[in-house]
Amino acid sequence: MVDVAGILITGLQQGAIYALLGIGLTIILGTMQFLNLAHGALYLVGAYTGLLVVREISVQEGALAGIVADPTAFGIGSSFLVALVVTPILMFAIGVAMERFVARPLYDRSEVEQLLLTFGLALIVEELARQLIGSQPFSSYAPEELFGVVVSGQANIPFVGQYPRWRFVVIGLTFLLIGATYLVIERTDFGMVVKAGTRDSEMVRLLGIDITRSYALVFGVGAALAGLAGLVGGTIIDVAPGIGTNNALVPAFLTVVVGGAGSVVGAIVGGIVLGMVAAVFQFQAPQWSQIVLFGFVAVFLLVRPEGLFGSVEVGE
Amino acid sequence: MSDDARTDGGTATADPNLVDRLVAAKHSERFVAVVSLVGLLAMPFLLIDVLGVFDDLIGVGLGGFVGLPTLILAFGIVAVGYNLLLGYTGLLSFGHAALFGAAAYAAGIFSNEVVASPVLAILVGVVAATLLAWPIGFLSIRRSGVYFAVLTLTFGQMLYFYAFGPGAWLTNGDDGYTPFAVPGGAEIAGAVPTSDSLSDLFFDLTGLTLTLTDGLDVTVGYVLTALIGVAAIVTAHRIIKSPYGLILKAIGQNEQRVAFIGMDVFRYKLMAFVLSGVFAGAGGGIYALSKAGLTVHPNATLYWIVSGDFVIMTALGGVGSLAGPLLGAVVFEYIALVVQGITIPIIDFQIGSLWRLLLGLAFVLVVAFFPDGIYGALSSLGERIAERFGTESPTGDGPRPVEDVEETGGDD
Numbered sequence: 001m002v003d004v005a006g007i008l009i010t011g012l013q014q015g016a017i018y019a020l021l022g023i024g025l026t027i028i029l030g031t032m033q034f035l036n037l038a039h040g041a042l043y044l045v046g047a048y049t050g051l052l053v054v055r056e057i058s059v060q061e062g063a064l065a066g067i068v069a070d071p072t073a074f075g076i077g078s079s080f081l082v083a084l085v086v087t088p089i090l091m092f093a094i095g096v097a098m099e100r101f102v103a104r105p106l107y108d109r110s111e112v113e114q115l116l117l118t119f120g121l122a123l124i125v126e127e128l129a130r131q132l133i134g135s136q137p138f139s140s141y142a143p144e145e146l147f148g149v150v151v152s153g154q155a156n157i158p159f160v161g162q163y164p165r166w167r168f169v170v171i172g173l174t175f176l177l178i179g180a181t182y183l184v185i186e187r188t189d190f191g192m193v194v195k196a197g198t199r200d201s202e203m204v205r206l207l208g209i210d211i212t213r214s215y216a217l218v219f220g221v222g223a224a225l226a227g228l229a230g231l232v233g234g235t236i237i238d239v240a241p242g243i244g245t246n247n248a249l250v251p252a253f254l255t256v257v258v259g260g261a262g263s264v265v266g267a268i269v270g271g272i273v274l275g276m277v278a279a280v281f282q283f284q285a286p287q288w289s290q291i292v293l294f295g296f297v298a299v300f301l302l303v304r305p306e307g308l309f310g311s312v313e314v315g316e
Numbered sequence: 317m318s319d320d321a322r323t324d325g326g327t328a329t330a331d332p333n334l335v336d337r338l339v340a341a342k343h344s345e346r347f348v349a350v351v352s353l354v355g356l357l358a359m360p361f362l363l364i365d366v367l368g369v370f371d372d373l374i375g376v377g378l379g380g381f382v383g384l385p386t387l388i389l390a391f392g393i394v395a396v397g398y399n400l401l402l403g404y405t406g407l408l409s410f411g412h413a414a415l416f417g418a419a420a421y422a423a424g425i426f427s428n429e430v431v432a433s434p435v436l437a438i439l440v441g442v443v444a445a446t447l448l449a450w451p452i453g454f455l456s457i458r459r460s461g462v463y464f465a466v467l468t469l470t471f472g473q474m475l476y477f478y479a480f481g482p483g484a485w486l487t488n489g490d491d492g493y494t495p496f497a498v499p500g501g502a503e504i505a506g507a508v509p510t511s512d513s514l515s516d517l518f519f520d521l522t523g524l525t526l527t528l529t530d531g532l533d534v535t536v537g538y539v540l541t542a543l544i545g546v547a548a549i550v551t552a553h554r555i556i557k558s559p560y561g562l563i564l565k566a567i568g569q570n571e572q573r574v575a576f577i578g579m580d581v582f583r584y585k586l587m588a589f590v591l592s593g594v595f596a597g598a599g600g601g602i603y604a605l606s607k608a609g610l611t612v613h614p615n616a617t618l619y620w621i622v623s624g625d626f627v628i629m630t631a632l633g634g635v636g637s638l639a640g641p642l643l644g645a646v647v648f649e650y651i652a653l654v655v656q657g658i659t660i661p662i663i664d665f666q667i668g669s670l671w672r673l674l675l676g677l678a679f680v681l682v683v684a685f686f687p688d689g690i691y692g693a694l695s696s697l698g699e700r701i702a703e704r705f706g707t708e709s710p711t712g713d714g715p716r717p718v719e720d721v722e723e724t725g726g727d728d
Contacts, residue, residue, distance in 0.1 A: 113683060120676045121676070123679070124676035250620070286481075287477075287481030294471075305458075
């Protein structure tokens with residue numbers, strides 16, 4: 001018998017990454033009515049950033065070898081923590097730049113043109129990754145230990161049995177990030193503007209709030225979340241140029257339509273639901289797992305097109 | 317050809333000016349048929365023989381290979397049908413790879429299991445894609461905009477993963493399926509080999525050497541493909557020019573308004589989807605034919621990125637025009653299959669896998685600066701020339717219909 005607890009944990013871990021991706025996509029979609037097919041490319045950039053940072057700051061083979069003392073000597077664990085700080089900052093900057101140069105000229109143009117242009121952009125990013133870094137997959141860069149605690153290897157968990165320790169760290173980390181984002185959206189002025197913007201961006205503008213600045217911030221936050229999802233996801237699957245479209249873009253879109261476009265809570269719940277559905281069938285019938293996942297979304301879209309927590313209807 | 321369904325034959329007969337007469341004549345069906353036949357038959361010559369000259373002159377392999385024109389036309393026919401959906405009805409489908417791939421597999425399986433006849437195989441492909449387009453369209457049409465795109469994507473991906481895993485008994489999964497795996501290759505109606513060139517066929521039939529076509533890389537299979545291509549183009553032309561096409565275009569511009577005047581929008585949208593499925597089926601069948609002895613793989617036929625390729629071809633060439641998608645398919649496949657093999661001499665730089673980067677760049681630039689696509693840019697240039705030399709242009713003022721479609725494609 002396949003362990004139910006094991007399936008649940010796997011589903012939770014996969015779903016948390018979907019949620020992280022979905023939040024970024026949904027706030028951009030909700031606030032600006034902008035469809036970003038390059039969201040998967042941002043995930044890809046995040047994963048490669050993580051990979052490069054971890055490699056370059058590691059004492060064994062990186063550029064800093066011999067210059068800086070062993071990062072593990074600081075007692076903080078590994079270069080993964082550095083990546084955890086560097087990635088969102090870099091991705092935020094990329095997101096802001098993207099809003100300015102890619103999204104802004106397209107706000108007044110049709111949905112189809114937005115899709116087409118960002119799709120072309122995704123192709124370019126993927127090919128650049130292939131050209132600059134190569135198409136070979138890099139295996140996981142998950143650290144050995146964090147803050148002195150061993151996080152690699154298998155742990156013997158009650159009700160679950162042998163399970164990789166790192167997966168628990170991933171679940172904790174993604175939920176921490178999701179929680180932080182949720183608080184920012186729910187409790188800060190910036191969050192208020194975002195939430196109001198998803199309802200009626202015209203009214204926000206009329207109230208005298210500089211929504212153009214907010215747009216850039218929203219895009220930056222969305223990109224940072226996608227990058228973090230890539231960084232975390234890259235510790236679980238091999239990093240290769242195709243992961244942006246295969247492992248990120250499509251799940252992110254499914255998450256958003258299941259959760260309801262524009263809804264942060266919807267993205268969280270939708271992501272976890274999708275992760276669970278995928279995980280159950282991964283254990284029971286691996287060949288059917290993806291088919292069931294897509295079938296689930298199709299039925300869901302037909303029965304409840306506004307999603308679980310849908311507030312805005314995009315393109316309906 | 318990009319122009320709307322207004323009949324403007326009157327201008328042609330009233331004015332004897334040659335330029336005006338040519339501009340007006342391009343709307344007639346016979347003109348479209350003749351031009352597309354000449355164009356399609358000239359394509360192998362231009363791609364292989366003319367561009368091939370550069371191979372010898374400067375050592376850069378610009379010329380195509382024998383199978384290239386068939387492949388281009390396979391995708392071109394799909395793009396022409398896809399344009400009926402995206403360019404006219406304003407529906408962005410991300411599931412057309414499912415129709416294309418299903419047709420390719422159906423044609424391939426038919427060729428091995430029943431009879432290795434290219435004509436029948438393509439017919440089977442068309443039937444398979446049509447039958448599949450009906451339920452997918454029936455369900456997806458209920459939603460619009462992004463939701464329509466995601467729904468078509470989910471159905472397409474289900475088929476893709478089915479072909480990969482559980483359906484491997486039928487499709488051979490990741491190993492790929494070999495259509496026309498019969499000794500001697502594909503034969504038209506079991507008699508004429510499709511791989512031979514026309515001059516060989518002429519020699520076989522008459523015992524004479526056809527010196528005129530010496531070096532012309534037109535194969536019998538390509539002639540068959542070109543004839544189907546002409547049929548597809550003429551059909552699309554007729555649909556676009558008919559009142560039916562006008563309704564599709566009206567739906568693309570303002571769905572509510574069409575509903576208000578009492579039209580059954582759902583039915584028209586479904587028919588547009590099914591019609592585009594027929595074209596996708598023909599393209600898929602031809603694709604299977606072009607892969608005789610090689611393999612048809614899920615990644616190259618059923619994967620959603622292939623749907624994206626159809627979108628790219630259509631938008632690159634120009635949505636809302638008849639010739640645009642064909643032009644887009646030529647550019648796309650040429651970059652994909654020929655440019656990637658080019659080595660720039662002196663610096664000895666091989667472009668190789670950069671082709672998708674080039675394609676992405678070309679695509680972004682075209683969408684950003686020429687929303688009407690390559691054909692749109694060319695035809696506005698042509699219009700300016702016609703205005704310069706003709707006494708009056710039938711499409712002189714007012715926005716071109718291409719732009720109309722673009723503007724309102726997504727605000728439903």
